[in-house]
Amino acid sequence: METKTHHFLSLIVFVYIPFSVSFTPLDNYLISCGSHANASLSNRLFVGDSTKPNSVFLSADRSILVTDQNPPVNSPTLYNTARVFRSPSSYRFNIKKKGTHLVRFHFSPFVAQGFDLTSAKFSVLVNGYSLLRDFQLNNTTVLKEFTLKIDKDELELMFTPVGNSGFGFVNGIEVFSAPADLIIDYGARLISLDGIGEYRNLSSQVLETIHRINVGGSKLTPFNDTLWRTWIPDEDYIVFKSAAKRASTTHTPNYQKGGASREIAPDNVYMTAQQMNRDNSTFNAMFNITWNFPVGPGGVGYLVRLHFCDIVSPALNLLYFDIYINQYSAYRDLDLSSLTTHMLGSPIYLDFVVDSDDSGVIQISVGPSVLSSTFRVNAILNGAEIMKMVNVTSMENVSKKKKKWVVVGSVIGGFLFLSLAILALLLALRCRKKKPKQRSAESVGWTPLRMHGGSSLSRMSDGTAYASPGQNGYFGLKIACADVQLATNNFDRNLIIGSGGFGMVYKGVLRDNRKVAVKRALPGSRQGLPEFQSEITVLSKIRHRHLVSLVGYCDENSEMILVYEYMEKGPLKKHLYGSGFPPLSWKQRLEICIGSARGLHYLHTGFAQGIIHRDIKSTNILLDEDYVAKVADFGLSRSGPCLNETHVSTGVKGSFGYLDPEYFRRQQLTDKSDVYSFGVVLFEVLCARPAVDPLLAREQVNLGELALEWQKKGMLEHVIDPHLVGQIKPSSLKKFGETAEKCLADYGVDRPTMGDVLWNLEHALQLQESGCQREPNADSNVNASVNARPTIVPGVPSSNVRTEGDDGNGSSDISTSQVFSQLMTNEGR
Numbered sequence: 001m002e003t004k005t006h007h008f009l010s011l012i013v014f015v016y017i018p019f020s021v022s023f024t025p026l027d028n029y030l031i032s033c034g035s036h037a038n039a040s041l042s043n044r045l046f047v048g049d050s051t052k053p054n055s056v057f058l059s060a061d062r063s064i065l066v067t068d069q070n071p072p073v074n075s076p077t078l079y080n081t082a083r084v085f086r087s088p089s090s091y092r093f094n095i096k097k098k099g100t101h102l103v104r105f106h107f108s109p110f111v112a113q114g115f116d117l118t119s120a121k122f123s124v125l126v127n128g129y130s131l132l133r134d135f136q137l138n139n140t141t142v143l144k145e146f147t148l149k150i151d152k153d154e155l156e157l158m159f160t161p162v163g164n165s166g167f168g169f170v171n172g173i174e175v176f177s178a179p180a181d182l183i184i185d186y187g188a189r190l191i192s193l194d195g196i197g198e199y200r201n202l203s204s205q206v207l208e209t210i211h212r213i214n215v216g217g218s219k220l221t222p223f224n225d226t227l228w229r230t231w232i233p234d235e236d237y238i239v240f241k242s243a244a245k246r247a248s249t250t251h252t253p254n255y256q257k258g259g260a261s262r263e264i265a266p267d268n269v270y271m272t273a274q275q276m277n278r279d280n281s282t283f284n285a286m287f288n289i290t291w292n293f294p295v296g297p298g299g300v301g302y303l304v305r306l307h308f309c310d311i312v313s314p315a316l317n318l319l320y321f322d323i324y325i326n327q328y329s330a331y332r333d334l335d336l337s338s339l340t341t342h343m344l345g346s347p348i349y350l351d352f353v354v355d356s357d358d359s360g361v362i363q364i365s366v367g368p369s370v371l372s373s374t375f376r377v378n379a380i381l382n383g384a385e386i387m388k389m390v391n392v393t394s395m396e397n398v399s400k401k402k403k404k405w406v407v408v409g410s411v412i413g414g415f416l417f418l419s420l421a422i423l424a425l426l427l428a429l430r431c432r433k434k435k436p437k438q439r440s441a442e443s444v445g446w447t448p449l450r451m452h453g454g455s456s457l458s459r460m461s462d463g464t465a466y467a468s469p470g471q472n473g474y475f476g477l478k479i480a481c482a483d484v485q486l487a488t489n490n491f492d493r494n495l496i497i498g499s500g501g502f503g504m505v506y507k508g509v510l511r512d513n514r515k516v517a518v519k520r521a522l523p524g525s526r527q528g529l530p531e532f533q534s535e536i537t538v539l540s541k542i543r544h545r546h547l548v549s550l551v552g553y554c555d556e557n558s559e560m561i562l563v564y565e566y567m568e569k570g571p572l573k574k575h576l577y578g579s580g581f582p583p584l585s586w587k588q589r590l591e592i593c594i595g596s597a598r599g600l601h602y603l604h605t606g607f608a609q610g611i612i613h614r615d616i617k618s619t620n621i622l623l624d625e626d627y628v629a630k631v632a633d634f635g636l637s638r639s640g641p642c643l644n645e646t647h648v649s650t651g652v653k654g655s656f657g658y659l660d661p662e663y664f665r666r667q668q669l670t671d672k673s674d675v676y677s678f679g680v681v682l683f684e685v686l687c688a689r690p691a692v693d694p695l696l697a698r699e700q701v702n703l704g705e706l707a708l709e710w711q712k713k714g715m716l717e718h719v720i721d722p723h724l725v726g727q728i729k730p731s732s733l734k735k736f737g738e739t740a741e742k743c744l745a746d747y748g749v750d751r752p753t754m755g756d757v758l759w760n761l762e763h764a765l766q767l768q769e770s771g772c773q774r775e776p777n778a779d780s781n782v783n784a785s786v787n788a789r790p791t792i793v794p795g796v797p798s799s800n801v802r803t804e805g806d807d808g809n810g811s812s813d814i815s816t817s818q819v820f821s822q823l824m825t826n827e828g829r
């Protein structure tokens with residue numbers, strides 16, 4: 001892999017570099033072959049295989065030690081000796097830690113003692129499996145690296161000469177245990193003609209490293225890598241160089257649990273990237289950056305590991321892009337923010353398994369997704385590794401391994417279940433004690449953690465307002481994975497309608513002809529389990545016309561699948577800007593706002609403990625075929641405070657531009673945080689532009705701030721969607737603007753409840769619809785009425801629903817509202 005570039009490294013004494021020694025492999029053999037002395041390479045000490053005592057057992061009767069008498073200047077000492085094998089010979093290593101290991105062979109041919117090492121031809125076997133078959137070298141130094149699982153306590157590397165040459169050789173060998181999570185068995189996407197599936201058996205594959213690329217960066221040597229890997233720049237592989245532009249940062253990456261770690265790839269990989277080069281194109285031009293990586297003949301499986309770290313975006317949730325491998329869609333609408341628990345500059349990696357075709361290259365492209373904001377079209381790649389799956393395991397071994405994995409899997413699963421149950425119990429007890437003391441962020445945990453505990457059921461049955469989960473509650477929602485497979489035509493990639501932080505979303509049709517959206521957790525969603533369970537627990541107890549309902553879920557094997565009712569018209573955002581849909585009328589927009597306000601109001605008040613959504617934004621409000629709005633995506637939602645508490649402390653989550661400044665400052669979550677986000681959505685609906693648009697002038701970037709300013713000047717009509725000009729009655733606009741303004745109040749206590757917001761929006765609609773248009777100043781009370789309790793108008797939904805709770809199907813809205821009853825028909829289910 002590496003050509004004979006000799007670094008002047010042997011003279012550098014050992015330097016303590018904190019991060020480069022943070023990983024200490026349990027098994028760690030570095031062997032200098034054919035040598036009585038120790039040798040070095042990249043400042044690492046390789047022990048001579050003929051020194052005594054030796055930790056390695058060598059059985060090589062007819063092997064010969066050869067030494068390069070005239071080594072090139074600066075040649076590492078490791079490359080100046082070799083062991084030549086004239087008959088099958090082997091090295092044996094004791095393995096202390098079973099599991100994934102890295103095995104490297106250094107071959108650096110020279111001519112000595114009558115052997116021209118370039119004419120060697122040989123095979124190498126590991127524990128009987130062939131790693132290198134009929135292997136020959138050019139006149140270059142070659143490093144061969146394999147990643148493989150060792151499940152015996154011995155590793156045997158056997159060198160067998162082939163054909164006329166009659167010998168094989170090796171200069172150096174490395175065998176060391178890999179970090180446990182280097183290769184994991186879930187989350188890899190299998191990309192093929194048949195669509196995207198999951199590849200489950202990665203760790204029992206023998207992987208040969210073919211390319212290891214630091215995209216947008218410089219060459220990284222073993223010095224710069226905790227696993228002593230070499231990463232080379234990508235320039236030579238880019239198909240159209242002018243499509244890409246280097247990006248780099250000086251900030252060290254924010255490594256997060258669930259994302260990549262320093263052992264997955266070093267800092268330097270994540271601190272550089274290629275992004276779309278828009279220097280010579282219009283700012284919103286759509287194109288791909290494409291790399292061609294030469295690989296061997298077709299029909300071989302490859303692991304493609306792509307590394308990402310958003311070092312190009314000024315804020316979260318601005319970068320959406322697609323990944324293609326060999327021109328297949330491999331990941332759509334990748335949103336790094338949502339995969340990295342909402343922090344910029346957090347590294348992640350994604351694994352893909354593909355078959356090579358006859359072209360002899362693996363082609364990787366990244367390009368902007370349709371979800372990109374018109375003003376921020378971009379796509380990035382920070383690193384790429386391509387590893388060949390060496391097809392060595394016999395069928396017998398495969399099945400043996402499978403069995404083992406089932407056992408391991410269920411042990412882990414059982415352990416996880418137990419831990420969750422215990423945690424849930426502790427949490428439930430904690431909550432019941434109603435300590436007045438403020439709870440710390442982590443001690444609380446997510447709602448979902450209660451799900452597995454017996455406590456969750458008891459909590460539900462003593463609740464007052466659940467959607468009758470009963471005994472068959474959400475267990476009744478369990479769907480067989482086979483049914484889901486059938487519904488989606490075995491996860492046909494043509495049926496993919498989106499993907500989020502969680503995984504892919506497919507359109508599907510159940511046996512009863514119900515259209516559904518199927519959300520399937522796949523790679524990158526490794527941290528998705530809490531979100532998955534949160535959605536199940538929250539959604540399973542909710543049935544409301546304005547909340548997207550859960551049809552079922554499936555958690556067989558390692559699948560995490562959620563099945564929702566299908567929302568024909570998709571996210572609200574798409575109907576506001578950027579997607580070319582016909583503009584919505586003002587009435588439609590008001591009805592959508594009212595619908596979502598109603599859904600949220602129900603979330604906040606429909607349960608004993610209330611539920612805070614935490615991620616209200618225009619992409620989380622979905623529209624059905626009749627443009628009825630439903631609030632979706634409860635992945636971040638959590639129960640409100642316990643009774644005696646006024647807020648929940650928690651790590652800040654949510655989307656940039658929608659985030660309650662008070663929540664951000666104080667990390668205290670109340671339902672007023674949702675009200676703030678909803679206020680931003682209201683302005684988004686009115687102005688038809690994104691909540692954050694970093695390409696605009698500084699004071700216009702944040703929609704909330706901008707619209708608020710105009711609203712306070714009484715000149716909101718200056719920033720409304722041009723399509724709405726002349727359509728909105730001034731009184732309606734005034735009411736709407738005031739409502740949104742109240743929602744964006746700095747302090748939660750000054751914001752209206754969702755019930756108040758709902759009432760005011762209904763009022764705005766009524767003003768729009770009413771035959772006699774009132775002059776704005778005829779409605780001089782509106783300012784006060786936003787905050788005023790709805791006692792002003794008898795029978796408004798908020799006053800009743802809040803005090804009496806909801807029966808779970810939203811029907812109380814109907815019975816309690818007389819004033820706006822025309823809006824409420826068809827409310828319940």
Ligand SMILES: *[C@@H]1O[C@H](CO)[C@@H](O)[C@H](O)[C@H]1NC(C)=O
Pocket residue numbers: 116118139
């Ligand atoms: C290999 O290359 C070196 C210089 O890089 C040269 O001196 C040597 O003769 C070459 N050997 C063969 C067998 O081509």
Ligand SMILES: *[C@@H]1O[C@H](CO)[C@@H](O)[C@H](O)[C@H]1NC(C)=O
Pocket residue numbers: 218219220221223224268
């Ligand atoms: C890699 O490590 C070497 C030796 O410590 C150092 O001089 C070099 O700057 C490092 N390269 C990068 C890109 O950090």
Ligand SMILES: *[C@@H]1O[C@H](CO)[C@@H](O)[C@H](O)[C@H]1NC(C)=O
Pocket residue numbers: 286287288324327328365367368
């Ligand atoms: C990017 O490449 C893929 C696969 O070749 C192709 O389907 C897609 O249309 C390209 N996107 C753009 C914007 O050119």
